[in-house]
Amino acid sequence: MSKIQSLRGMSDLLPDQSPSWQFLEAKVQSLLQSYGYREIRFPLLESTDLFKRSIGEVTDIVEKEMYTWLDRNGESITLRPEGTAGCVRAGEQNGLLRNQVRRLWYSGAMFRYERPQKGRLRQFHQFGAEVFGLEGPDIDAEILVMIARLWRDLGIHDHINLQVNTLGTAAARAEYRQALVDYLLARKADLDEDSQRRLDSNPLRILDSKSSQTQSLLDQAPCLHDFIDSESRQHFDAVCARLDSAGVVYEINPRLVRGLDYYGKTVFEWVTDSLGAQGTVCAGGRYDGLVEQLGGKPTPAVGFGMGEERLVLLLDAVGAVPDSVGRQLDAYLVAVGDVGHIAFEYSETIRSQCPQLRMQNHCGGGSFKSQMKKADRSNAEIALIVGEDEAATGNISVKYLREKKEQQLLPVADVVKLLNQL
RNA sequence: GUGGCUGUAGCUCAGUCGGUAGAGCACAGGAUUGUGAUUCCUGAGGUCGCGGGUUCAAUCCCCGUCAGCCACCCCA
Numbered sequence: 037m038s039k040i041q042s043l044r045g046m047s048d049l050l051p052d053q054s055p056s057w058q059f060l061e062a063k064v065q066s067l068l069q070s071y072g073y074r075e076i077r078f079p080l081l082e083s084t085d086l087f088k089r090s091i092g093e094v095t096d097i098v099e100k101e102m103y104t105w106l107d108r109n110g111e112s113i114t115l116r117p118e119g120t121a122g123c124v125r126a127g128e129q130n131g132l133l134r135n136q137v138r139r140l141w142y143s144g145a146m147f148r149y150e151r152p153q154k155g156r157l158r159q160f161h162q163f164g165a166e167v168f169g170l171e172g173p174d175i176d177a178e179i180l181v182m183i184a185r186l187w188r189d190l191g192i193h194d195h196i197n198l199q200v201n202t203l204g205t206a207a208a209r210a211e212y213r214q215a216l217v218d219y220l221l222a223r224k225a226d227l228d229e230d231s232q233r234r235l236d237s238n239p240l241r242i243l244d245s246k247s248s249q250t251q252s253l254l255d256q257a258p259c260l261h262d263f264i265d266s267e268s269r270q271h272f273d274a275v276c277a278r279l280d281s282a283g284v285v286y287e288i289n290p291r292l293v294r295g296l297d298y299y300g301k302t303v304f305e306w307v308t309d310s311l312g313a314q315g316t317v318c319a320g321g322r323y324d325g326l327v328e329q330l331g332g333k334p335t336p337a338v339g340f341g342m343g344e345e346r347l348v349l350l351l352d353a354v355g356a357v358p359d360s361v362g363r364q365l366d367a368y369l370v371a372v373g374d375v376g377h378i379a380f381e382y383s384e385t386i387r388s389q390c391p392q393l394r395m396q397n398h399c400g401g402g403s404f405k406s407q408m409k410k411a412d413r414s415n416a417e418i419a420l421i422v423g424e425d426e427a428a429t430g431n432i433s434v435k436y437l438r439e440k441k442e443q444q445l446l447p448v449a450d451v452v453k454l455l456n457q458l
Numbered sequence: 459g460u461g462g463c464u465g466u467a468g469c470u471c472a473g474u475c476g477g478u479a480g481a482g483c484a485c486a487g488g489a490u491u492g493u494g495a496u497u498c499c500u501g502a503g504g505u506c507g508c509g510g511g512u513u514c515a516a517u518c519c520c521c522g523u524c525a526g527c528c529a530c531c532c533c534a
Contacts, residue, residue, distance in 0.1 A: 039507095041525070044524085044525070044526090095532090096531080096533080097533075100532090101533085118533090118534080146534080148532090148533075148534095150531090150532070150533080151459080151460090151530090151531085152527085153527085153528070153529075153530095154527080154528065154529090156532090156534085160534070161534090163534095164534095230531065241532085246530085246531095294533095295532070295533060296533095305534095312529085313529065314533075314534080316533070316534060317534070318534070319533085319534060340534095341534055342534065343533085344534085345534085347534090370493085372492060372493095373492080403488095403492095405492090405493070405494080406486085407493090408492095408493050408494040409494050410494085412494035412495055413494080413495090419493080421492080421493075424492085433492095433493090435494085437494070437495085
């Protein structure tokens with residue numbers, strides 16, 4: 037009988053890795069909240085149509101990467117491949133978006149049926165934030181400045197670069213798309229295979245093809261910026277001006293297009309070269325048409341997603357997580373001899389009076405030596421020792437495991453005092 | 459979906475030109491009775507990913523399959 041193992045691309049997050057995740061999550065949450073974002077939670081499962089209508093029918097995500105199946109009632113349902121669609125649906129359905137400004141954030145698992153790779157899993161995790169009801173460039177800039185602050189808080193700002201671009205209005209993009217297709221169609225034979233395929237599926241994606249031959253072909257191609265409408269142009273200039281004054285360094289990349297259909301105007305991508313091929317660590321943009329497209333009133337919106345796995349990978353690669361985050365215990369309680377019940381009493385007294393204390397009671401017996409060994413391996417700062425002598429006199433021996441300090445024999449009440457000063 | 463590399467102890471890996479396997483770390487016990495990290499001794503732990511084929515004999519060769527890693531595609 038073979039053992040059951042996890043599904044492909046579904047990984048377990050083990051205790052040794054959780055400090056990095058906790059560090060990341062704590063920083064992100066407190067930063068978002070400090071900018072006035074409020075948490076929203078919505079289901080992992082949604083109607084398949086939600087994603088088809090928002091992400092775009094002909095995108096790779098919808099065509100081949102969604103976990104989709106028929107529910108028992110015959111309805112087609114899908115595990116969310118990204119967060120924006122569900123967030124918009126939840127906001128709209130609950131009346132959050134009616135003529136109001138909303139700053140929302142969320143985090144959680146997303147699912148895409150892809151071949152696993154470094155920084156890419158089938159079940160992966162994202163933080164996302166979406167702002168509704170603001171159409172000006174100020175919020176676009178605020179988001180970018182906020183994210184830049186996050187990188188500083190996390191200690192990874194030296195390893196991430198910002199790329200920005202504007203896609204203009206849907207009309208401008210359609211016009212450009214046609215011009216690009218016309219240009220490339222005439223040179224189809226010189227395009228790489230993938231780009232030839234994209235000519236009719238998603239021509240804009242050809243712009244960030246990795247083929248050098250295709251790239252050199254694009255040098256002479258019509259440029260998106262020449263097609264951008266003046267309003268989008270001004271909007272983008274204003275965003276850039278704010279970034280300049282905030283001291284946020286960025287690169288304007290006219291070939292940056294996002295894969296999801298709903299983006300327009302400002303788009304951006306934060307990229308690192310420390311993670312191999314999956315270097316995009318955070319990406320997003322403006323999607324003023326989506327709420328209406330999903331049945332709501334016209335509502336301007338901007339948002340972004342951040343890949344948690346990728347950020348953790350980067351944090352670890354750079355050594356940005358402080359050691360203190362990993363420490364799980366302050367004290368380890370050793371009980372030697374026939375004193376189990378007394379040690380247990382002591383420990384409960386201590387816990388009641390030291391609510392912050394992280395203490396592990398030794399269970400399972402064993403020699404003094406082996407218990408001390410476990411105390412050491414536990415990474416605790418100190419060992420609290422209860423033996424026959426201590427139990428008989430109401431004392432506890434306090435031994436420092438990480439620093440050179442004399443062992444102390446103290447009454448339980450004094451131990452409480454000492455622990456509260458840690 | 460495509461390609462390359464890999465799958466042996468809890469972890470990292472070695473190995474057998476085909477005769478059912480070892481190291482380091484980790485774990486458990488001990489080096490005279492209540493003191494951890496160093497050192498020394500001892501021990502436990504593996505149907506060598508799974509299925510099939512060739513063979514007297516396969517963990518090693520062949521085929522298939524599953525999984526992992528990396529890259530393409532795509533994306534966070």
